[in-house]
Amino acid sequence: MKEVAYVCPKCGKSDLQAEQPDEYEVWLKCPSCDFFMGMSKDEWHRIENSPNVNHKIKKLADGYS
Numbered sequence: 001m002k003e004v005a006y007v008c009p010k011c012g013k014s015d016l017q018a019e020q021p022d023e024y025e026v027w028l029k030c031p032s033c034d035f036f037m038g039m040s041k042d043e044w045h046r047i048e049n050s051p052n053v054n055h056k057i058k059k060l061a062d063g064y065s
């Protein structure tokens with residue numbers, strides 16, 4: 001997995017980290033606030049490879065909470 005920090009949809013800092021707790025899941029966690037979002041690895045790969053990753057994360061987070 002790429003070591004890239006994404007923009008947190010909650011606090012807006014570029015601190016969002018993608019973790020892989022197991023082979024099927026990806027967790028997005030922000031160390032600056034309490035934002036957390038889990039998704040399947042397939043779903044994450046679609047987001048990660050899209051041209052506007054941070055926008056996709058934001059949209060998904062809006063529907064998630």
Ligand SMILES: [Zn+2]
Nearest residue numbers: 008011030033
């Ligand atoms: Zn945050």
